[in-house]
Amino acid sequence: AYLLTMSPTFFDILIIGAMFAATFGAMTLGAHTLLGSILSYAAPAMFIFGSNKLRDNRRAKLLRFQASEHMDTMGEAHIENNETGNPLVVQINKALKDRTAFIQLGTATGTFQKNGDMNAPEPGTEFGLTIDDLSRGALILGKSGTGKSFTLRHILKGVVDGFQVQGKKIGMFITCGKGELAHEVAPFLDVIINPETVKNLNIIENLSPENYTKIIADENGANKVTGDNKIFVDSAFEGTYYGSVVHELLKDIRDQIPGYKYNLTYRRLVSRKCFELGNIDSNGNLVSHPLIDALKAHPEFGTNIQINDAIDFITSNQNETVQKMLQGINKQMDSWISGIFQSKGLRAWADCETSDFDLNQVAYGLKVGVALSPEQYGKAGTIITQLLKAKMRNVFAKRSYSWREDDPKATSIINMSDEVQDLINDTDLDNILKDRSRGVINIFATQGLTNLDERLGSPERTNKLLLGMSTIGSFMTDDKRTTDFLQHLAGHVRFVTSTIDTGAAIDFKHTNQVFLRSPEFDSNHPEAAYMKRSGGQSIIHSANEVLGVKYTGGFGGKFVRKTHAEFNSFATYNADANNPIRPLLSDIDFKHLEVPQHAFFRVMRAGMPRADIIKVKGISAAELRK
Numbered sequence: 001a002y003l004l005t006m007s008p009t010f011f012d013i014l015i016i017g018a019m020f021a022a023t024f025g026a027m028t029l030g031a032h033t034l035l036g037s038i039l040s041y042a043a044p045a046m047f048i049f050g051s052n053k054l055r056d057n058r059r060a061k062l063l064r065f066q067a068s069e070h071m072d073t074m075g076e077a078h079i080e081n082n083e084t085g086n087p088l089v090v091q092i093n094k095a096l097k098d099r100t101a102f103i104q105l106g107t108a109t110g111t112f113q114k115n116g117d118m119n120a121p122e123p124g125t126e127f128g129l130t131i132d133d134l135s136r137g138a139l140i141l142g143k144s145g146t147g148k149s150f151t152l153r154h155i156l157k158g159v160v161d162g163f164q165v166q167g168k169k170i171g172m173f174i175t176c177g178k179g180e181l182a183h184e185v186a187p188f189l190d191v192i193i194n195p196e197t198v199k200n201l202n203i204i205e206n207l208s209p210e211n212y213t214k215i216i217a218d219e220n221g222a223n224k225v226t227g228d229n230k231i232f233v234d235s236a237f238e239g240t241y242y243g244s245v246v247h248e249l250l251k252d253i254r255d256q257i258p259g260y261k262y263n264l265t266y267r268r269l270v271s272r273k274c275f276e277l278g279n280i281d282s283n284g285n286l287v288s289h290p291l292i293d294a295l296k297a298h299p300e301f302g303t304n305i306q307i308n309d310a311i312d313f314i315t316s317n318q319n320e321t322v323q324k325m326l327q328g329i330n331k332q333m334d335s336w337i338s339g340i341f342q343s344k345g346l347r348a349w350a351d352c353e354t355s356d357f358d359l360n361q362v363a364y365g366l367k368v369g370v371a372l373s374p375e376q377y378g379k380a381g382t383i384i385t386q387l388l389k390a391k392m393r394n395v396f397a398k399r400s401y402s403w404r405e406d407d408p409k410a411t412s413i414i415n416m417s418d419e420v421q422d423l424i425n426d427t428d429l430d431n432i433l434k435d436r437s438r439g440v441i442n443i444f445a446t447q448g449l450t451n452l453d454e455r456l457g458s459p460e461r462t463n464k465l466l467l468g469m470s471t472i473g474s475f476m477t478d479d480k481r482t483t484d485f486l487q488h489l490a491g492h493v494r495f496v497t498s499t500i501d502t503g504a505a506i507d508f509k510h511t512n513q514v515f516l517r518s519p520e521f522d523s524n525h526p527e528a529a530y531m532k533r534s535g536g537q538s539i540i541h542s543a544n545e546v547l548g549v550k551y552t553g554g555f556g557g558k559f560v561r562k563t564h565a566e567f568n569s570f571a572t573y574n575a576d577a578n579n580p581i582r583p584l585l586s587d588i589d590f591k592h593l594e595v596p597q598h599a600f601f602r603v604m605r606a607g608m609p610r611a612d613i614i615k616v617k618g619i620s621a622a623e624l625r626k
Contacts, residue, residue: 022042088608091606092606094606095130098130100131101131101165103134108125109612111589115586120612127614131162133470133471133605133606135436136470137432138472139444139473140152141446141449141474141479146475146477146599147618148418149445150619151445153184153618153621154618154619155443156416168411171361172189172414173414175417176370177417177422177423178419179370180373182194185621190357192368194371195348196345201356212240212390215386215425216240217240222336239271239275242313243274245309245310246295246310249304250270250295252298252300253297256294265341271330272330274317275326275329278290280318292315337383342380343380363395363398363399363410363413370385370388372385410439411439412441415440420452447479448477449479449481450479483590487583492581492582585611585613599614601613
């Protein structure tokens with residue numbers, strides 16, 4: 001019966017043969033011979049040993065068969081224990097090569113493992129990432145007051161500490177839609193850009209006319225104007241642009257221009273003059289214009305197309321009949337930057353031709369933060385912040401992919417921005433995927449994805465930003481767009497039920513999958529050694545499976561066809577038809593985020609995604625100052 005039902009191995013047959021040999025020898029030789037006497041006493045012991053051994057082997061065999069029966073019953077891929085086939089092995093190998101500092105984001109709660117993610121960390125595990133992992137970008141979400149800044153400060157400290165341990169410098173550029181973050185991380189910064197701490201700041205230096213004009217116009221909503229007003233706004237845009245072009249060109253011959261200043265105040269004057277009438281004769285022809293005359297004195301006149309275009313623009317405004325309309329355009333242009341001139345704190349910067357620091361030095365370890373609160377400085381503060389961001393973007397763009405080899409003194413740069421929905425723009429979006437190769441680590445925080453959609457113009461453009469963010473964290477949020485994205489990001493698991501004829505069902509969700517798949521490779525398993533010796537399934541067992549039959553048992557038994565429920569050895573695992581899949585981050589799990597200092601995080605740890613709800617680590621501004 002055992003031979004027919006259990007598909008024994010050669011070792012099993014040896015045990016059974018030894019049992020029968022001992023019995024047959026004792027019966028044949030008789031008790032009057034020495035060997036017969038030994039066999040007579042040995043036979044019962046052989047039966048006891050053999051039956052126990054066969055019982056243990058039968059259990060081990062069933063475990064092995066169960067493992068093979070359930071291979072891929074849930075569509076899972078077989079994991080090979082090698083460098084290319086096992087994701088965990090791949091992750092470990094990559095992690096061992098990563099020499100950058102580890103930053104603990106918090107402690108895992110084990111929520112995802114409980115929900116069925118076998119790659120998720122166990123409860124109490126340190127959850128985090130290295131600086132190399134972080135270099136792929138991070139975005140932290142959550143409504144105001146939930147802990148975003150608390151976490152940003154902790155991450156920033158982890159990065160700074162990590163570079164200090166390695167004896168390396170790191171540059172920093174810190175911005176905030178509220179203008180607060182720079183003050184909060186002041187112990188790390190060399191410069192805080194604020195009228196109280198920076199006396200001289202040239203707002204316009206190192207910016208192209210295109211950069212300057214687009215920022216001024218966009219921050220005043222010019223890109224959202226439609227209808228009849230659009231023509232008027234477009235004319236103001238054009239005037240701002242050509243005023244900037246002329247101002248930059250005159251810088252080359254400033255010695256020939258009495259009173260020339262390379263600052264915002266003089267640029268406003270030049271922009272106004274682009275619309276003013278020059279010397280016109282009685283026939284209405286332009287005789288001279290101070291800006292045109294100056295441009296014609298430029299050494300590149302006749303070869304520089306910008307000079308020709310600027311002259312054409314000024315000439316087109318030399319018509320007395322449209323002067324009233326041009327004055328209106330002039331007022332529109334002035335209104336875009338009037339906040340800077342009306343602010344007591346910012347007005348002095350409009351007259352500055354130099355700066356107290358060189359923003360280019362951020363690429364060599366200078367740490368700069370911008371602290372221009374909208375509550376205190378209004379739209380003008382946001383405009384200056386955006387102009388400074390554009391300058392910083394130009395610094396980033398100068399780097400090639402081989403920036404370390406090109407300039408050994410250059411350092412990595414942290415580009416951190418809180419309340420980024422108030423500051424992010426098209427330039428950020430166009431460069432976000434290039435930043436890592438330039439040594440720029442982007443770390444952003446915002447209240448929700450809907451805010452980003454509104455800022456960037458569409459969900460599709462926000463999704464482009466998300467492509468550059470390998471680490472996503474989220475505190476509590478009321479934004480449905482955000483919660484939907486987080487559930488999609490976290491992924492789903494197949495909902496499985498287990499059934500068994502007798503005994504308690506084996507809950508596959510809470511059982512080690514690797515143990516079920518290949519228990520013979522578990523060093524702690526008592527039958528592991530036997531299962532390895534047993535090899536693959538025998539011919540008899542395989543034939544029974546193919547034919548779909550079973551042996552009824554006993555010496556008088558027979559083969560009969562299996563029922564549907566009997567095709568698996570122990571338990572049957574089936575997808576639940578009513579709940580085929582479920583999100584790893586369920587609606588119930590979002591309730592965990594209501595607990596203070598709890599957040600969902602998904603990181604790319606050594607190239608592999610790891611996610612859980614964690615109790616975050618953070619640091620207050622007061623603790624940081626200490």
